[in-house]
Amino acid sequence: MAETAVDIFIDKLVPLLREEGNLLRVIHKEVxxxxxxxxxxxxxxxDADAQAKRANMSSGVKTWVKQIREMASHIEDACH
Structure with missing residues (x-):
């Protein structure tokens, strides 16, 4: 009886562990x-910071740099 319960448990556990492993591989690739x-x-x-020191950047480029800086900051926060 106990062996049957263990066999059933193992039969259910193995597919779950495989699925978990697959999910971890996908997450690793995404990270x-x-x-x-x-x-x-x-x-x-x-590069943008270095260029800004040498010459005036247009307001459009400054806005773009600001948006990318904010996005990079959000990505860093999400990864930590």
């Missing part, structure tokens, strides 16, 4: 993608 995006955004912002 890696988000980190790559954040690195690109940070590189852009570094």
């Amino acid at each position: 890696t993608s988000i980190k790559d995006l954040l690195r690109s955004m940070m590189s852009f912002l570094k």
